[in-house]
Amino acid sequence: MSLNGFLCLSDFDKAARRKLPHAVYEYVCGGTEDGLSVSGNRACFDRLGFRPRGLTGVAGRSQSVWLWGNEYASPIGIAPMGVTAICRRHCDMTLAIAARSRGLPYVLSGASNVALEDIQAGAGGAWYQGYFPGDLDRLERIVQRLLEADVNVLVVTSDTPVAANRENNQRNGFTIPFRPSLRLLLDGVRHPDWLFNVFFKTLINEGVPRFLNLYEEHGPRITEEPAHGFRGGRELLTWEHMSWLRQRWPGKLVIKGILHPADAQIAVERGMDGIIVSNHGGRQLDGAMAPLDALPAIKRAVPDAYPVMIDGGFRRGTDVLKAIALGARMVFIGRPVLYGASVAGVEGAGKVLDILSQEIDRNLALLGCTHLSDLDADYLDPATLRTLTDADT
Numbered sequence: 001m002s003l004n005g006f007l008c009l010s011d012f013d014k015a016a017r018r019k020l021p022h023a024v025y026e027y028v029c030g031g032t033e034d035g036l037s038v039s040g041n042r043a044c045f046d047r048l049g050f051r052p053r054g055l056t057g058v059a060g061r062s063q064s065v066w067l068w069g070n071e072y073a074s075p076i077g078i079a080p081m082g083v084t085a086i087c088r089r090h091c092d093m094t095l096a097i098a099a100r101s102r103g104l105p106y107v108l109s110g111a112s113n114v115a116l117e118d119i120q121a122g123a124g125g126a127w128y129q130g131y132f133p134g135d136l137d138r139l140e141r142i143v144q145r146l147l148e149a150d151v152n153v154l155v156v157t158s159d160t161p162v163a164a165n166r167e168n169n170q171r172n173g174f175t176i177p178f179r180p181s182l183r184l185l186l187d188g189v190r191h192p193d194w195l196f197n198v199f200f201k202t203l204i205n206e207g208v209p210r211f212l213n214l215y216e217e218h219g220p221r222i223t224e225e226p227a228h229g230f231r232g233g234r235e236l237l238t239w240e241h242m243s244w245l246r247q248r249w250p251g252k253l254v255i256k257g258i259l260h261p262a263d264a265q266i267a268v269e270r271g272m273d274g275i276i277v278s279n280h281g282g283r284q285l286d287g288a289m290a291p292l293d294a295l296p297a298i299k300r301a302v303p304d305a306y307p308v309m310i311d312g313g314f315r316r317g318t319d320v321l322k323a324i325a326l327g328a329r330m331v332f333i334g335r336p337v338l339y340g341a342s343v344a345g346v347e348g349a350g351k352v353l354d355i356l357s358q359e360i361d362r363n364l365a366l367l368g369c370t371h372l373s374d375l376d377a378d379y380l381d382p383a384t385l386r387t388l389t390d391a392d393t
């Protein structure tokens with residue numbers, strides 16, 4: 001399929017909306033309750049303006065970034081997303097290959113459907129995101145599996161102690177465990193490309209997708225409730241578990257879901273290697289502040305060079321540059337790459353990443369910078385900077 005007409009990330013959103021069954025598209029795009037955090041994540045970018053410099057000579061630009069001794073081609077990566085098998089067959093692998101081919105990090109979700117060992121073999125170097133239980137024996141066994149699979153970066157999600165209230169999914173009859181119904185079947189029939197290439201091909205070749213990476217064993221089918229429940233013991237998880245993990249995990253350890261500067265400080269004190277400022281793309285606590293709004297206070301709470309990453313609502317190169325100007329090292333992208341993969345596999349997800357990095361390059365020049373390291377809050381319009389919730393607290 002030709003992707004020439006896809007000029008910006010929202011073009012992939014529109015195409016995925018047409019291609020995927022309504023319930024599947026809504027699973028991806030949706031938030032929780034009144035969708036306040038989903039819309040808030042976007043609104044903060046619109047509020048913040050730039051203050052560019054001119055006549056600086058911007059030839060020879062580079063947008064590469066260094067993180068823990070590794071150089072990445074761009075300051076963007078793919079955020080962890082679970083249950084992607086309903087969007088495209090082998091979707092986790094598709095995303096991993098797209099990121100790998102562009103020299104960017106990919107975070108494999110704990111709720112993913114391709115075995116992490118296969119991802120490591122097919123598109124090595126994925127980071128792993130854990131939805132961890134509070135049970136230390138179980139945790140020990142998961143860590144063992146990750147070590148055996150040569151995972152180097154472990155991301156622990158901190159904002160999902162219980163299941164969020166996803167009313168949109170309930171209204172669409174979409175649940176996990178997945179329960180087939182006449183309504184979902186009709187939804188599928190109205191999207192024949194998806195029905196044939198995703199639903200039937202997956203069923204025939206792999207059977208019902210499984211949660212292959214939640215715990216130490218290959219987990220249950222997405223239609224089954226596991227013995228411990230999907231979130232078994234997650235409400236028991238505390239910073240004590242993170243300190244315990246720090247003792248056992250020799251690789252990089254990152255906490256995803258930080259919004260409060262005090263939590264950022266604790267992450268530093270407990271020896272975490274980095275944090276991802278995130279409200280889970282507005283999919284957990286509705287009304288949780290936008291990550292971009294939280295960034296200034298978090299940056300002030302941690303040492304200058306400490307890796308602070310961010311995700312939530314990034315749809316333009318200019319969005320990424322705003323976060324970099326506020327001190328973020330790396331920006332993760334969720335829904336748009338999943339739309340890209342749904343529409344056109346590796347090519348589609350790759351094109352999403354390419355569009356973003358082209359926008360970053362062009363707008364870096366328009367700001368009057370050659371390197372991302374040139375960029376700081378001085379390049380932001382002071383009047384609009386003050387509108388960030390935490391900019392001057």
Ligand SMILES: Cc1cc2nc3c(=O)[nH]c(=O)nc-3n(C[C@H](O)[C@H](O)[C@H](O)COP(=O)(O)O)c2cc1C
Nearest residue numbers: 028079080081082109157280281312313333334335
């Ligand atoms: C379909 C979907 C599934 C997700 N699954 C996970 C997950 O398994 N683990 C996790 O930590 N975050 C998960 N997230 C949240 C993302 O990692 C990320 O925080 C968020 O999507 C970023 O916002 P954006 O989609 O606006 O770019 C999921 C998001 C989506 C859209």
